[in-house]
Amino acid sequence: MINVRNVTKSFTLHNQGGVEIPVVVGASFQVAAGSCVALVGASGAGKSTLMRMIYGNYLTQSGQIIVGDTDVVQAQPREILKLRRETLGYVSQFLRVVPRVSTLDVVAEPLLATGHAKAEAIAQAAALLARLNIPERLWTLSPTTFSGGEQQRVNIARGFAHSYPALLLDEPTASLDPINRATVLEMIQEAKARGAAIIGIFHDQAAREAICDHLIDVTAYAPRSAA
């Protein structure tokens, strides 16, 4: 489902003397449908960078990143937008939303974008929020005022609203209590069972062991000069 072939990435800082910082060199791996791969490596090794490259958030200098039938490296913006709408979900560490939009609408948005009816989308959003223990009295409020753990759960609900065939999870369990953590792991297991290909970053080792089929150490793709 996700096929990363020999990709390379570096940052050029034009306003700081044109320094070029290589971050990923020659990364290659595959993730099959229904399996989960964890990216591991020390902080700064390039885990999130690699994930952002797969999402098309960072440009990739060379190589191929095939998700479904789209090469993210070569794709036009509108092809990436379509990919993100229909195929590739991403749960980032931070929630970014339009101020003053209700939590229900935030979670329902991916469903509306894929053409679901408003009532159905709202109902499904409500079910997800209930499952993740967001108190119902908060649903009509904007998540910008929520606690860190609550925001993260809203972000997860949003990421799981549409049944994406491929999912990127950046520290989905980082600031959660044990009960919610268990719920999130259960949701990831369910996504795997329905055939989603998942790439995750988990500092939580128990979580990683519970759901991941392979580990990929990104230190192997870090350029030697920088390491």
Add this chain to the structure above:
Amino acid sequence: MTPLLQVEKVSKYYGRRIGCADVSFDLYPGEVMGIVGESGSGKSTLLSCLAGHLVPDSGAVRFDTRADGLRDTVTMSEPERRMLGRTDWAFVHQHARDGLRMNVSAGGNVGERLMAVNARHYGEIRDKAIDWLGRVEISDDRIDDRPTAFSGGMQQRLQIARNLVTGPRLVFMDEPTGGLDVSVQARLLDLMRGLVREMNLSAIIVTHDLAVVRLLADRLMVMKDGHMVETGLTDQVLDDPQHAYTQLLVSSVLQV
């Protein structure tokens, strides 16, 4: 898929000064593109060329017309271009007073656009005006008030209602949230996002506010000195800018 708007090498000079030079891009149905750059970078000149308010010195602006497919709006006749301006296009000005008739009632402002496309039934026009005022959150007891009696945010929302009532396919916006309070801005952004999705609108938004484009635009074009220096997905351009100027622009934003 046919692009809704195909811009090819559009250039506009003011004497020997560059307004904008060699700008090309395709815009597809349902896409929202942001154009950012500092003042004087040529973004408003470009927008005026695209919307037919200025005639570019060279280049083509092809629009996918309902009747004949892609037509170059630069070379089409003035009546045809004006017809597009009343039907398939909308232009939201930075200053609402540039896009509204200030001495005509709110309902009249919305109704006028309808009459321009041959609506004649008074009751229907008034009902549609009330419906649209409601959509932009202006209560129906204000329908007979003039825009001069409205706040800046309300004027801007009225301008949006006036522009969208005829069901355009392409909306040009010049700094739509400029000069508004942040609280009013947030509401307007949410409103515009909803309308874009519900009506499958395409839009080109000129702004210098990077937070606005991040929330509204799918794609982003960065302009400097009349030239397009970078283009791509909005979040990619903002999070991984490639050009020196874009890096400077992104790193100059104050954190709240």
